[in-house]
Amino acid sequence: MRIDLLLKFLCLVKTRNQGRKGCEAGRIKLNGRAAKPSREVQEGDTIEIRYPGKVLVVEIIEMPAGQVPRKEKDRYMKVVRETRVQIHDEVWDDE
Numbered sequence: 001m002r003i004d005l006l007l008k009f010l011c012l013v014k015t016r017n018q019g020r021k022g023c024e025a026g027r028i029k030l031n032g033r034a035a036k037p038s039r040e041v042q043e044g045d046t047i048e049i050r051y052p053g054k055v056l057v058v059e060i061i062e063m064p065a066g067q068v069p070r071k072e073k074d075r076y077m078k079v080v081r082e083t084r085v086q087i088h089d090e091v092w093d094d095e
Helices: 003-009 016-024 070-075
Strands: 028-030 046-051 054-060 077-084
Touching (some): 003 046, 016 028
Antiparallel strands (some): 028 046, 046 054, 054 077
């Protein structure tokens, strides 16, 4: 499954477009390497997302078939690390 779509399905970004822009800006890494929006993700892969104010690293446990309710996302991913960082005027928007 494409990384931009997976991020949306797991409620890690609000929209697929936001996931695409995050990849293009270099804020999302797959297995330690910068990820293009079309990059395929497999079970066991690690995704690092650099949000404004924090860095989140998750491991994919199972691939979802579609949109996952927030209450069930722990079934599909495991948080490896969550670190607070200083904000550097990064903005995640759809425009």
